[in-house]
Amino acid sequence: MNRSVLGREGFWNAVFLATTIALLLLNGVGLIYGITIVLPHFLYIPVVIGAYRFPRWGTAAAGCIGGVYLVMVLLITGGSPPLLNEALVRVGLLIVIGWLVALLTRRLGEQEDLYRGLFDHSEGGSLLIVVTGARRVVGEVNWKAASLVGRKRSALRGGPLTAFWDPGEESAFFSRLSRGGAVYETETIFSLPDGAPLIVQVSAASLRGGRVILTFFDITARVHAEQALKTANDKLNFLARISADHLQRTVDEIRATVDEAAAHDGGAGFQAYFGRIRVLAGTISRQLVLTESYKDLGTSPPVWQNVQRALESVHLPVDAGTVRVRFWAKRLEIYADPLLVDVLAHLVRNPFRFAGSVTEILVRYQETGDGLALLVEDDGQGIPTAEKKQIFEYDAGEHAGIGLFICRQILEVTGMTIEETGIEGQGAQFVIHVLPGGYRIEGSGDDAPATRLHGVLDAPGLSVRELSSAEFPIAEAVWVEYHQMTGDPRTDRVFAAFQDGQVVSLARCRRHPDGLEVDGVFTLIVHRSHGYAHAVVSALVEACGRELLFMYAVRDLVGFYGRYGFVPIDEHQLPPTIRERYAWAQGQMEGANVCPMRRDPLG
Missing domain, CATH: 3.30.565.10 (Histidine kinase-like ATPase, C-terminal domain)
Structure with a gap:
């Protein structure tokens, strides 16, 4: 339970206790001065609050308040028959009102729980829309709706529908709703954060108080x-x-x-x-x-x-x-x-x-x-x-x-x-x-799940191939000896040379927002001088070589990469996001023993 809920609960509990004590004391003073008709009516206030806040104990709370009032009448007035009879009737009314409010509150709570269960746990997206004139904002949203439109629930609450719905289509939909009171199974398109379309089937019904309940289902795959x-x-x-x-x-x-x-x-x-x-x-x-x-x-x-x-x-x-x-x-x-x-x-x-x-x-x-x-x-x-x-x-x-x-x-x-x-x-x-x-x-996101890794990696002998996302941990185990580098399936393509089923050499091509970078070229020490690095770089260039490639090469290896079409360039010719990786060199690449290189697409 979050702090706002706890604060609200504490506030109403304090109100109930304060009004109960204050009004009982006020009635005690009234009995002393002979005021026995007006002030007892104020006792309905804590009875209603108590029955509403604690419906399971509403009748008992009303009985307690009535009982205290009855005791006060006996002690202060000496049990005068007219006053005692009036007090008994009043206590009975307090108990009946407490019971009735508690009953209605429980029924209301059951309906709210039912609504909440349907709303929160529905497999369809559900939105409670608040309509104020021509403006329509999201009042409440369930987890499925937030998941389907690719946004957080907190970001959707209080925001306009046009954040993910074309204004023209949204306006036309609500015009139909205002004429008929309900719209069923209408196909429309929502927009995901990346601009991709989400084809949905939408239904809606008007509620009292300028509210609308809207439900929708993703039918993109079905439509396609x-x-x-x-x-x-x-x-x-x-x-x-x-x-x-x-x-x-x-x-x-x-x-x-x-x-x-x-x-x-x-x-x-x-x-x-x-x-x-x-x-x-x-x-x-x-x-x-x-x-x-x-x-x-x-x-x-x-x-x-x-x-x-x-x-x-x-x-x-x-x-x-x-x-x-x-x-x-x-x-x-x-x-x-x-x-x-x-x-x-x-x-x-x-x-x-x-x-x-x-x-x-x-x-x-x-x-x-x-x-x-x-x-x-x-x-x-x-x-x-x-x-x-x-x-x-x-x-x-x-x-x-x-x-x-x-x-x-x-x-x-x-x-x-x-x-x-x-x-x-x-x-x-x-x-x-x-x-x-x-x-x-494969493996780049929730909509592109990774395949399972099973079976033998490769047959005996030498082979070179690209790794699946499930095999990235194998590459990372080798890269432990190379700056503890890791791979990200969302941006990386990793190529490996296998000798008798074991990874012996690696090369990585990483996609940045503004270009492709080649790095992570590494061969295990015990397997060097066998041409494995040539094999993985050749594979990478062959697979990715239709695009412009950049890299940082140790100066001793400039000639090696030159065989694959890479040429030295000035640091400022690197794309910004790739250049940022060596920002610590402060423009002194040569002093850091590093040479920026590029390879133009060769078809």
Whole structure:
């Protein structure tokens, strides 16, 4: 119980005691001077206060007050029959009033407890709104409402609804409420502190005294799922329509070819007709493959999917051993149709079919100002500029684009887009654009929970990979020997080299508000001089190198980092939040044996 409640309780207890004593004394003086009619009425005051404050003991308290008054009448007046009878009646009235007030108070308390229980413990957000003219403020708020809108209860109390509700929508809602007295299940949008939309279903009813009770539920996930399913259904109808049209057209071509062949009586030309029929049959086969590809589109709602696991499940061609394939998406999760894994599989396998002499395939991601870009790159022959948009069309290259066409349809179910941005002759680069809210980094917050750590970390031998958030404590155990550094899943990507399942070297990329910083490059002493530091820095640069990178390097290691594109810069070229880390050097980086460096994006 907080101090304000204790203070209020103490105040009313003091009022009850003070009025009881004062009014009994006043009645005693009145009895001495023969005032027996007016003053006893004042005893109703402590009786009402006592019954209201202590409803369980209200009747007893009234009886005690009445009993003391009766004793005073007997002692002071000598038990005069008229006065005694009047006192007995008055005591009876005091007891009845005390009992009645206590009963009503208990009933009121039960109703308040019921209301409080429903209000405070409801799984829906509840707000008690106080309306004064055109102004509407939050009078009371339950924990669920505060949690849903991402604010503290204390910050919401007394504040306007427009702190999280668009003024126009709020005004229109309360106009409807004033006309009908109640509004049920209206969909609207609240704003979270970071500006993200919260889609809610709101109901409200007017109460007496210029108050309104408003309840709401978060339906963001449901609305997104409904939108995704509608989009998928529209695409299924579209795909079914074009499939039927193309199949019918192909069948008509086969019939025409057969009729044309029948019109010629034998001859060498028959082979040409049969060749055309084989080509048309192959076209039907590809169209049936298309139908098989999209038959499951939209049959299940979108779900959060770990991109790394999806990529690692892709079955590569048997001759893929000559191609270096790296996936840097360990903690990335995307909200998409379950067929996302087929999209990724197609993009990863594509270079083996069309890229020519491909030697490496790289998948990585980059957060942008308008969401996230997931990149699938190779070093093959690339795609001609004139074909970059055409490859996503249904009829691209005599139906060769069926796969990319379907990929685009699957991605668009949850608002994602795809384009090809590579340079012809240098390789293909497919970029999947994911909207804000359509991706999350595992372990970075309550809405992106960490995965459980289980099983063996890595197989025997050397391997390099990004750590999951659950593995950060393993890195911190190694960093104990390196300034006792720690990792934060909300801002950090940590890359580790494993030797026989044990972490031997680390490197960290930390996202600051104004740039990315590389630090925490550390190899255990007993494992140095084996190239592990090269391995982790190479992995970090490969995964994060599409963005501008900054770092502080010990001067002896400037040459080492220079191999990865880092160049020395003046201290004042560092972003402010990164420069603050070495504020203690007071602009004398060289004297601190530290050199600021940067690496420009190299694609």
